[in-house]
Amino acid sequence: MTDLLQVVQECGFLRLREDGRVVTRVYDRFTQASGLKPTQFSLLVAASLIDRANVNQLAEIMAMERTTLTRNLRPLEKKGLIKVMAGEDRRTRLVIVTDAGRNAVKRALPLWKEAQGYMAKSLGAARWCMLREALDVTTRVKMPR
Amino acid sequence: MTDLLQVVQECGFLRLREDGRVVTRVYDRFTQASGLKPTQFSLLVAASLIDRANVNQLAEIMAMERTTLTRNLRPLEKKGLIKVMAGEDRRTRLVIVTDAGRNAVKRALPLWKEAQGYMAKSLGAARWCMLREALDVTTRVKMPR
DNA sequence: AGCATATAGGTGCGTATACACGTATACCCT
DNA sequence: AGGGTATACGTGTATACGCACCTATATGCT
Numbered sequence: 001m002t003d004l005l006q007v008v009q010e011c012g013f014l015r016l017r018e019d020g021r022v023v024t025r026v027y028d029r030f031t032q033a034s035g036l037k038p039t040q041f042s043l044l045v046a047a048s049l050i051d052r053a054n055v056n057q058l059a060e061i062m063a064m065e066r067t068t069l070t071r072n073l074r075p076l077e078k079k080g081l082i083k084v085m086a087g088e089d090r091r092t093r094l095v096i097v098t099d100a101g102r103n104a105v106k107r108a109l110p111l112w113k114e115a116q117g118y119m120a121k122s123l124g125a126a127r128w129c130m131l132r133e134a135l136d137v138t139t140r141v142k143m144p145r
Numbered sequence: 146m147t148d149l150l151q152v153v154q155e156c157g158f159l160r161l162r163e164d165g166r167v168v169t170r171v172y173d174r175f176t177q178a179s180g181l182k183p184t185q186f187s188l189l190v191a192a193s194l195i196d197r198a199n200v201n202q203l204a205e206i207m208a209m210e211r212t213t214l215t216r217n218l219r220p221l222e223k224k225g226l227i228k229v230m231a232g233e234d235r236r237t238r239l240v241i242v243t244d245a246g247r248n249a250v251k252r253a254l255p256l257w258k259e260a261q262g263y264m265a266k267s268l269g270a271a272r273w274c275m276l277r278e279a280l281d282v283t284t285r286v287k288m289p290r
Numbered sequence: 291a292g293c294a295t296a297t298a299g300g301t302g303c304g305t306a307t308a309c310a311c312g313t314a315t316a317c318c319c320t
Numbered sequence: 321a322g323g324g325t326a327t328a329c330g331t332g333t334a335t336a337c338g339c340a341c342c343t344a345t346a347t348g349c350t
Binding site for chain 2: 005014021027039
Binding site: 028 | 297298299300301306307308
């Protein structure tokens with residue numbers, strides 16, 4: 001019983017997932033007018049920054065399973081925001097952000113900023129900053145073994 | 146372009162989801178010998194603590210959409226770790242942890258502790274603690290409007 | 291050249307997540 | 321008693337996530 005309490009009080013995974021759900025809903029509320037889900041927005045931004053990235057590179061940057069990325073690209077492709085085309089190496093597939101994609105990012109940016117502002121206001125600037133710093137380090141945790 | 150850099154550097158949502166993916170993989174690696182995914186483990190623990198909870202209560206505790214919880218209960222039910230039964234109020238459905246469920250938690254607990262230890266070791270005790278504190282506050286952020 | 295291996299990527303399956311919408315039961319007020 | 325509302329929950333649909341497994345192309349070694 002004491003052990004179980006310890007889990008709900010101290011589990012890093014549990015907290016991270018809970019916050020993921022909470023914060024995702026917040027960002028989703030703000031960005032929804034853009035037609036982009038937060039996941040799609042951040043993926044599109046990453047793809048814009050490394051234009052003509054291949055699937056592996058993008059997955060690496062996003063700390064995402066390659067196969068997950070492949071599928072996450074689908075909704076963006078369906079909306080015409082990106083195109084996936086063969087590169088010079090016949091194995092690689094390049095992710096190209098279309099003009100529509102760039103416009104979508106431009107439209108969503110102010111909404112994203114509102115979301116950021118809301119988080120900062122809710123937590124207080126100091127805690128908001130600390131949170132992001134703590135999360136920053138954690139991203140670089142390596143798999144065991 | 147500067148704006149895009151700002152997104153990948155400062156977006157709380159992005160960091161949270163990335164870390165969610167990274168940390169989930171770590172915990173999954175450790176708990177996988179128990180046959181429980183981290184999500185299932187933490188849900189089972191929560192259900193054990195508030196035994197005979199109804200769906201709404203459990204969803205509230207987990208900061209999870211009610212409908213998500215309903216579906217997340219399914220794999221646990223299939224494995225015989227919980228039973229969902231009607232309560233006195235004919236509308237409510239109670240989540241009952243079975244003996245098999247309690248045993249599964251017992252078996253998984255040491256694996257969970259290893260995962261916690263690995264995280265603490267990877268980040269350093271101080272940063273690990275700070276991270277969990279920061280996440281703790283964030284869970285209580287309310288929806289806008 | 292020819293085969294082994296490494297690299298790039300996709301599919302099948304199962305789980306996790308949430309919104310919109312629908313159903314059934316309880317409660318309350320006249 | 322009867323009708324309106326509130327409460328408790330499920331389903332349909334779409335996205336997000338990752339492991340196991342598979343295919344195709346490139347590369348390197350003999």
